[in-house]
Amino acid sequence: MKIIHTLAVVFIISLASCSSSSKYFFTVDTRNKVEQKSIPIDQLQYYINKDVELRRELSSGDTKVSSGKIIRENGKYINIILLKAGTPGVCTQTHPNSLDIAFENGDGKNITFAVPGSTNANAVYTLSPEQWISNYNSPQIGKVTYDGQVYFMRFNGERPKLMIKKLETDKFEVDKRTMSGRKL
Numbered sequence: 001m002k003i004i005h006t007l008a009v010v011f012i013i014s015l016a017s018c019s020s021s022s023k024y025f026f027t028v029d030t031r032n033k034v035e036q037k038s039i040p041i042d043q044l045q046y047y048i049n050k051d052v053e054l055r056r057e058l059s060s061g062d063t064k065v066s067s068g069k070i071i072r073e074n075g076k077y078i079n080i081i082l083l084k085a086g087t088p089g090v091c092t093q094t095h096p097n098s099l100d101i102a103f104e105n106g107d108g109k110n111i112t113f114a115v116p117g118s119t120n121a122n123a124v125y126t127l128s129p130e131q132w133i134s135n136y137n138s139p140q141i142g143k144v145t146y147d148g149q150v151y152f153m154r155f156n157g158e159r160p161k162l163m164i165k166k167l168e169t170d171k172f173e174v175d176k177r178t179m180s181g182r183k184l
Contacts, residue, residue, distance in 0.1 A: 048162065
């Protein structure tokens with residue numbers, strides 16, 4: 001029974017390690033390789049690597065909230081939309097150094113990821129709001145227009161990064177055989 005339990009734990013750990021290694025950061029080099037292979041950028045599945053919170057204060061007459069939840073904080077009503085790590089998204093528009101990614105259906109529900117002015121092949125596409133309100137590490141706050149409303153994005157630590165799944169063309173096959181040997 002102990003062996004079965006141990007094997008089950010090893011199997012679960014190996015499954016977890018396989019799934020996490022199938023995604024990697026979307027870099028300038030990755031974008032160049034994808035474009036060289038004539039793969040449309042908007043045909044890739046994108047993911048965000050960490051949680052981001054979109055918050056906006058509601059005015060007293062503002063009753064239309066299309067997504068998220070409303071909480072009362074210090075006598076004010078706050079609309080919060082949470083973008084969880086690993087949420088899938090699609091590219092809705094490309095620019096030379098940035099991509100607009102939508103994690104929900106609907107017009108104006110895009111978040112920009114950019115490599116501002118970077119020509120470094122290893123530069124990762126990171127969250128890029130319209131304006132930074134705070135440059136402190138805990139939490140960072142950026143202003144963004146989302147679904148026609150002004151929201152303030154919050155996250156802890158480094159900027160959230162854009163990820164994609166490993167492309168089939170990036171995988172390689174190994175042809176392995178054993179030499180039979182030669183006799184005199």
